[in-house]
Amino acid sequence: MSATTQTPLQREEATTIFEKGAPGRRAFSCPEMDVPVVDGLLPDGLRRSEPPRLPEVSEPELVRHYVNLSKRNFDLDSGFYPLGSCTMKHNPRLHERVAALPGHARLHPLQDPAHAQGALELMWNLERALAEIAGLPHVSLQPSAGSHGELAGVLLTKAFHADRGEERTKVLTPDTAHGTNPATVTMAGYEVVKVGTNADGGVDVDDLRAKAGPDVACLMLTNPNTLGIFDSNIEEIADIVHGVGATLYYDGANLNAVMGISRPGDMGFDIVHFNLHKSFTQPHGGGGPGAGPIAVSDRMEPYLPRPVITRSGDGQFDLDDQRPKSIGKLRGFQGNYGCFVRSYAYIRSLGAEGLKDASETAVLNANYLLARLRSLGVADKLPLAFGELCMHEFVLSGAPMKRDLQIRTLDLAKRLLDHGFHPPTVYFPLLVDEALLIEPTETETRETLDAFAEVVAAILREAQEDPTIAREAPYTTPVRRLDEAAAAKRPVIRQAL
Amino acid sequence: MLAEIGVASLQELFDRQIPAAVRLERALDLPAGMAEQDVYAHLRALAAANTSAEDEVTFLGAGMYDHYVPAVIDMLMGRSEFLTPYTPYQPEISQGGLQVMFEYQTAISELTALPVSNASVYEGPSAVAAAAYLAKLANGKARVVVSRGVHPHSRAALRTLAAGYGHQIVEVGLRDGVTDPDAWAAAIDQDTSAVIFQQPNFLGAVEDASALALAAKDSPAVVVGSYDPIPLGILKPPGECGVDVAVGEGQTLGNRLDFGGPSFGFFAATDAYLRRMPGRIAGETRDVDGRRGFVLTLQTREQHIRREKATSNICTAQALNALAGVVYLTWLGRRGLVDLGELLLQRTHYAREALTALEGVEALHEQPVVREFAVRLQAPVDRVIARCQDAGVNPGFALGREYDEHPDGLLVAVTEQRSKADIDRLADVLGAAVAAERQTAGVGA
């Protein structure tokens, strides 16, 4: 690559903020020392001798650095982002405005509840809305992310069994499960047992029956699952699990397919977690924040994290910390309130009909995109891994593409970057060889879906002619393929100073 | 579109995939949707029913603090390119976010004087629990020794998580406002997996961190310190005190109070624990043309690869809030963090002097304090707080809510937003409130 063919962003060498500035520069002006200065308040032995080597830059330098850095990012506002399992739907900007209202943003978590009635009412209303969507009456907003909600659910299960004098040791997860599921199981002190998947992409019910026994505490499921398939055996699955006295846990990552259409509580689940940063538009922020509230059945209610929000007869809200059977706390205070404000605004904006509309459109868009890809002849190189139709997302296998065109799913993804699309999720779920998991969401137009399908077809045609193009892609991004092996072998995880 | 798919109706898509028995046959029992302006009005009305730091002069701390958040942070956090992308799984188009993580890791490493930092965890209390989990996986020992000076929510989160993976929690009490050194040393044995203290502790006292760490030297224990980051411009950092793993609440670094979240937790450690760290870590590398770039690295620790053997189940963390954190530390800069620390040190001292000079108010402990301190009131604390709030001042946290041994305690926090005039006003209002309550109780004037 010669200097003349590089893009401007490629020509720009990455420089950290620590390599900029000069001694004495600053952005912050400290308020005046308006009290008498007293010596010796902090014994020398407790004092820091050398200040940390933070940058010394002015505000203009700071702004320029971070604004320019932001331009080296692709984002959802800028383009199509069909990351399967992530539900990259539009983040309405009203939410930023309401979350910034000082009455919400500058409210201290330990403020007297009598002086935080607005916040408690908001959380109460959000809880009732999530309960209605889930079909389970009792909610805790405390967990900070989906996997945190999973942890809450499994710990609730543990407390439930312990309260019955039972010590169960195993939790079942399908082999298509998201990695957070087995990781959570271990953190909660249980052993992971995998349940197989049948030819239709659902749980292998016979395998489940064989593995469900009195030592099983719980089965963790996503429905629709990570293959985008709604498990039609869900009632039978629930019967088997409840039949051995275990709980049924719903990973709500794929809730976007079923809001207002089917409810986990009605499917037989005891515990559900929601990802507010997925179906409920909390912006992803490049890796958080999020929130993972849980909704549970009556029998799980006593074990909910504390505090619990209560409403008295005369409409006063309070926080109840006197919960003797509670699993305790998963984190400080009440949870990621800023995310509640945004999700609540979303739910109030859409209302009952709007939420159902969103799920219907999500499923429509996914099926449409699948059909477009098929009609463009993509299917014989990237066939659908399971079934005929899909819910809100679908998995293709790149194995035929690899065999026939000598490019892998990874190469297709990298070539998509040159066309201004974020690639779908790659190599997940593990069950599918060369997996490509595509979730368009309901906020994408037909024109965008058509354009994406055309580009995928074009990349395959290009690979037919010359597979090396995709294999060495991308060409136009701020950096090209990075040496991840070197980063793992000799990790450099901070700027040397 | 339906024609392209090959179905007759939208309903058919669902009828063919979801069994009728689990279909919801009615509308969701939720209010109808509203126009944007109406949603705004509703959210504004809810906001108006809250008394925020905008509405009263607040000295309430106890884990989250009303520091000034500079306008540049609002601007940067609101940028599409930082606000709306996902976790950087395709590094070529995520160099902005990955470099921010790398800079953040550097800033935390500098702050703590520890070589290794991850890209954030959820917040402070769960970070303490995560540190104990790290210790369990590292040495497999059964007991965790934790000081009662650690935030009550951190101790609660520790207990909740430990009930799952299996650690026995042993609490060591305080003496004269700091961790009782004799009880601490006596509690540590060859079966101790981790020892955990907080700096400054919940009562605002500066602990002798080096001594607490030293006490665990001959045991297998991982030394964990939970640190308030703001005083680290003037306080000896964990890396210089023999601490193995430093965690803490990052809210004070450029994040709003937000009724408790979102903020972020930082997690830093010595090199020995690099491969046991939870969460994302960004690393430096080169691309095929030799350009400097950044990637998520050491991913084999994480849940999406290691699954049941992962160092943690964390997936989505607090990247945007960590961006606010590194921007804030950059905004403060090297000198600024020290100046801020010195200002808080002096104003906190001034405040403690002013309040303990009041009739019916005495210091709960005499330890060095840097931004928060505890006093004892000779009047019911809750009623005193209510009177102060009526006068437009929130005097702090009623310690009795979390510490049975301090039913008369009040925890008072000072930030750079509380001027000398504000502190003088606090003294007036608190003094009057205590006097009024004592009079009501018939205590001599």
Added chain:
Amino acid sequence: MADASYPDDLLYHPEHDWVRLDGDTATFGITWFAQDALGEVVFFEPPEVGSTVSKDEPYAEVESVKAVSDVIAPLSGEIVEVNAELADKPEAINEDPYGDGWLARVKLSDPSEKDGLLDAATYTKSLS
């Protein structure tokens, strides 16, 4: 190592490990097939010297950027030496899996266990 190779002087375990016998001691490693499936090795977590390993049980882990693999012990015994060079140069496992990429040396507790292993021809055949 670019091309598949399975030296004749070694014995093989079905879980893609090789053994070089030297009286009562043996050297262990992973085969060409295993390193090829793994991709570029970035990290090797060695067992402790002095620890015991059991035939068919995992005794170490090998990591690439995106995967972790258990390494299975082909025979039982006590670890007497581990390959310290791999800490700085884990890619030796890819480049020279049967030479510089050796993982551990073991004092065998039951040398007769070797009768359960495969020869090069049988192992190679099992891969197709």
